Amino acid sequence: MPETIALMLPPAKQPARRPLAEWVTERFIPLRQLDAETQFSAIAAAWAELGTDERLVWNKMLTGTFRVGVARQLVTRALAEVAGVTPEVVEHRLTGDWSPTPQFFSTLLQTDTDDTDVSRPYPFQLAWPLDTDLDSLGDRMRWLVEWKWNGVRAQLIRREGQTFVWSRGDELVTDRFPEVAAAAESLPDGVVIDGEILAWADGTVLGYGDLQRRVGRKTVTAKIMRESPVVFFAFDLLEFEHGDIRYRSLLSRRALLSEVLECLDAGGRARLTLPPGVNASTWEDVAARRDDARSHGAEGLMLKRLESPYAIGRQRGAWWKWKSDSLTIDAVLLYAERGQGNSAEPYISYTFAVWRDGDLVPFAKTHAGLTDEEIAEVDRFVRANTLEQFGPVRSVVPDLVFELAFEGVERSSRHKSGIAVRSPRIVRWRRDKRPEEADSLSTIGAMLDAFENSRSGES
Amino acid sequence: MYCAAGDFYIDPSRPVPRAVLTHAHSDHARPGHGRAIVTLDGERVFRSRLGDRAPLETLDYGETVTVDGVRVSLHPAGHILGSAQVRVEYRGEVWVASGDYKTVPDPTCAPFEPVRCHHFITEATFGLPVYRWPSQRVVFDDVNAWWRTNQEAGCTSVVLAYALGKAQRVLAGVDASIGPIVTHGAVERLVQNYRETGVEMPRTELVTDGGGRLEYTGALVVAPPSVPGTSWLRRFGEVSTAFMSGWMLIRGARRRQSFDRGFPISDHADWDELLAAIAATGAETVWVTHGSSDVLVRWLREQGKDARTLKTSFRTEAAADRVDAILPDSTS
Numbered sequence: 001m002p003e004t005i006a007l008m009l010p011p012a013k014q015p016a017r018r019p020l021a022e023w024v025t026e027r028f029i030p031l032r033q034l035d036a037e038t039q040f041s042a043i044a045a046a047w048a049e050l051g052t053d054e055r056l057v058w059n060k061m062l063t064g065t066f067r068v069g070v071a072r073q074l075v076t077r078a079l080a081e082v083a084g085v086t087p088e089v090v091e092h093r094l095t096g097d098w099s100p101t102p103q104f105f106s107t108l109l110q111t112d113t114d115d116t117d118v119s120r121p122y123p124f125q126l127a128w129p130l131d132t133d134l135d136s137l138g139d140r141m142r143w144l145v146e147w148k149w150n151g152v153r154a155q156l157i158r159r160e161g162q163t164f165v166w167s168r169g170d171e172l173v174t175d176r177f178p179e180v181a182a183a184a185e186s187l188p189d190g191v192v193i194d195g196e197i198l199a200w201a202d203g204t205v206l207g208y209g210d211l212q213r214r215v216g217r218k219t220v221t222a223k224i225m226r227e228s229p230v231v232f233f234a235f236d237l238l239e240f241e242h243g244d245i246r247y248r249s250l251l252s253r254r255a256l257l258s259e260v261l262e263c264l265d266a267g268g269r270a271r272l273t274l275p276p277g278v279n280a281s282t283w284e285d286v287a288a289r290r291d292d293a294r295s296h297g298a299e300g301l302m303l304k305r306l307e308s309p310y311a312i313g314r315q316r317g318a319w320w321k322w323k324s325d326s327l328t329i330d331a332v333l334l335y336a337e338r339g340q341g342n343s344a345e346p347y348i349s350y351t352f353a354v355w356r357d358g359d360l361v362p363f364a365k366t367h368a369g370l371t372d373e374e375i376a377e378v379d380r381f382v383r384a385n386t387l388e389q390f391g392p393v394r395s396v397v398p399d400l401v402f403e404l405a406f407e408g409v410e411r412s413s414r415h416k417s418g419i420a421v422r423s424p425r426i427v428r429w430r431r432d433k434r435p436e437e438a439d440s441l442s443t444i445g446a447m448l449d450a451f452e453n454s455r456s457g458e459s
Numbered sequence: 460m461y462c463a464a465g466d467f468y469i470d471p472s473r474p475v476p477r478a479v480l481t482h483a484h485s486d487h488a489r490p491g492h493g494r495a496i497v498t499l500d501g502e503r504v505f506r507s508r509l510g511d512r513a514p515l516e517t518l519d520y521g522e523t524v525t526v527d528g529v530r531v532s533l534h535p536a537g538h539i540l541g542s543a544q545v546r547v548e549y550r551g552e553v554w555v556a557s558g559d560y561k562t563v564p565d566p567t568c569a570p571f572e573p574v575r576c577h578h579f580i581t582e583a584t585f586g587l588p589v590y591r592w593p594s595q596r597v598v599f600d601d602v603n604a605w606w607r608t609n610q611e612a613g614c615t616s617v618v619l620a621y622a623l624g625k626a627q628r629v630l631a632g633v634d635a636s637i638g639p640i641v642t643h644g645a646v647e648r649l650v651q652n653y654r655e656t657g658v659e660m661p662r663t664e665l666v667t668d669g670g671g672r673l674e675y676t677g678a679l680v681v682a683p684p685s686v687p688g689t690s691w692l693r694r695f696g697e698v699s700t701a702f703m704s705g706w707m708l709i710r711g712a713r714r715r716q717s718f719d720r721g722f723p724i725s726d727h728a729d730w731d732e733l734l735a736a737i738a739a740t741g742a743e744t745v746w747v748t749h750g751s752s753d754v755l756v757r758w759l760r761e762q763g764k765d766a767r768t769l770k771t772s773f774r775t776e777a778a779a780d781r782v783d784a785i786l787p788d789s790t791s
Binding site: 003004007008011052056345391392 | 711716
């Protein structure tokens with residue numbers, strides 16, 4: 001859309017040579033404060049002064065689709081180096097609501113790190129996929145074992161009588177979860193809770209689609225709140241009595257967290273609570289719980305070292321995530337897309353299909369999971385068995401079968417296949433299978449039924 | 460397209476006894492017709508495409524020939540050398556089939572001339588309002604700058620352009636003082652045709668197939684789009700490739716092509732040119748064919764014009780049977 005608009009507009013009358021900073025601070029940022037009509041005339045005025053390429057960038061900024069292919073962490077590190085502060089400070093300052101102004105930039109780089117922004121969350125600690133034996137982790141009792149949920153990771157901030165809910169995407173989502181914000185009113189001042197928001201009713205996790213209804217819109221109606229209720233599972237405390245307590249051990253943070261949550265009434269506790277525990281006193285029990293995590297609506301387990309402080313980002317050793325084995329499906333390769341660059345690039349991205357009434361229906365796209373040798377072999381197959389070519393994409397003779405694994409499968413009316421799969425990846429190439437032996441949509445439907453039944457049976 | 464009164468076809472997709480050909484691109488000029496009327500300017504390129512012995516009858520632009528009582532004349536379409544619009548007049552009713560056309564100046568062919576008519580059949584290859592060509596000066600400045608940059612970097616610049624028309628337009632547009640210009644055989648033969656017809660072309664050097672590594676670092680190579688990946692191109696060593704096409708105006712189209720650059724140089728009318736050309740004919744009825752005809756038809760209708768989509772395909776055999784009777788027959 002930004003490009004179409006840029007191309008459709010009549011040529012600029014008076015291309016202006018304003019510096020980028022002026023465009024951003026004097027033309028772009030003020031748009032937020034204007035009503036729709038004034039916004040429109042301001043945008044039209046900008047178009048009249050911009051050439052086609054500049055309009056494309058302007059339109060992309062307006063629509064929030066302007067992307068630069070540099071990792072956020074690299075930018076953070078670079079800024080930290082320039083400013084002479086730690087990356088954590090920069091990350092802290094970059095989190096949340098800010099405008100790209102000279103004032104912000106000088107705040108961003110200031111060496112005085114005594115920031116006071118009341119809404120500012122902490123950088124999240126992330127888990128590393130478990131890649132070691134459970135026994136090597138040592139004594140089971142030195143670890144906190146929790147369910148790994150698939151919701152919205154969030155920080156709940158209560159400071160100076162105000163409540164803020166931040167998602168891990170650095171988005172302020174307080175308005176999307178009014179019941180959580182309401183529950184937080186009874187919290188003592190000066191606390192920050194780390195947790196996960198889930199669509200949740202009657203002790204059961206609802207589908208991820210229910211949660212999406214809450215996240216995907218600006219205003220949440222009473223109807224949506226009724227149909228897709230949520231809970232905030234509080235699993236860590238980062239700030240207590242206005243003090244940063246991340247340096248303390250998880251054990252002591254959890255003790256304080258329980259204390260803080262005591263302040264809530266029953267209604268509040270229904271919306272803001274410790275997550276249900278995992279009953280496992282030995283590592284064998286833990287492994288068994290991981291196997292039946294799905295029946296609890298979880299996607300696996302989290303293992304957290306009780307004596308660890310709260311770290312920034314993905315750290316090995318303190319937090320492990322241990323996902324359950326995924327659902328797997330045998331599917332047929334239908335389309336392949338080559339890597340960016342020239343036509344010599346190998347075909348590395350694949351679309352897979354399963355059967356429905358004698359037709360192959362595409363349902364999953366992935367490029368993860370093959371070895372370099374296998375990629376080269378698939379590439380040769382694709383080039384030799386092309387049916388049609390659309391730019392970088394080729395449709396191929398449906399002949400190769402692969403076993404795919406997924407983090408999750410849900411019904412979806414938005415997909416042609418009627419199902420939406422999450423994080424598909426290739427487990428292995430089923431050279432032993434003919435395409436006719438691949439799975440069908442009805443097999444996947446049966447899997448979904450079994451999954452849903454097992455879950456409602458548990459609750 | 461078939462004219463019943465004169466019993467002849469315009470750009471037929473299969474051999475017919477009598478044809479009028481708008482230009483020599485292969486989707487318009489097929490071999491095997493009993494006789495074919497073409498422009499005098501286009502004769503040499505038509506012969507390159509259809510064979511030396513093809514039964515061509517040539518007309519000057521504006522010269523009229525009468526075919527079974529139907530007056531037929533050819534008028535410059537500005538698309539490539541020898542391209543024409545076909546004017547057909549019968550009992551006072553005038554039809555014009557545009558063929559492919561553009562209205563911006565092109566030093567390699569006669570400029571487009573609007574022809575007044577009752578019925579105008581227009582192409583719409585780029586019939587979407589996103590297509591508005593940047594000025595040719597600007598684009599050729601970019602091409603020259605790209606060539607110079609490659610030269611400084613010690614690599615060869617390879618322009619990929621249709622061998623007939625686009626290649627010659629690029630040759631006429633680039634700054635030949637930058638360096639030597641080398642052509643592929645498919646391009647060179649047509650460059651010769653252009654020269655023989657009196658079109659000025661810069662000096663070119665032909666590189667044929669076979670042989671070893673070539674020393675053309677810093678040169679501009681003009682070749683058809685089919686050469687990437689061939690041994691012919693590999694002999695030039697390190698190259699930067701650029702595709703010349705109107706489609707290159709769109710970022711997605713540029714990215715999908717596996718070329719280093721894409722320059723929006725088109726021999727077709729853009730949206731504004733289409734609208735201006737249609738208006739200049741004064742036609743009561745506008746028939747739109749090729750490309751985004753539905754969008755253009757809808758726009759014209761919203762402006763109160765009688766516009767229709769002409770269901771035709773110059774490319775597929777199956778569609779050829781359905782398109783025959785749209786020019787006036789003797790009873791209309």
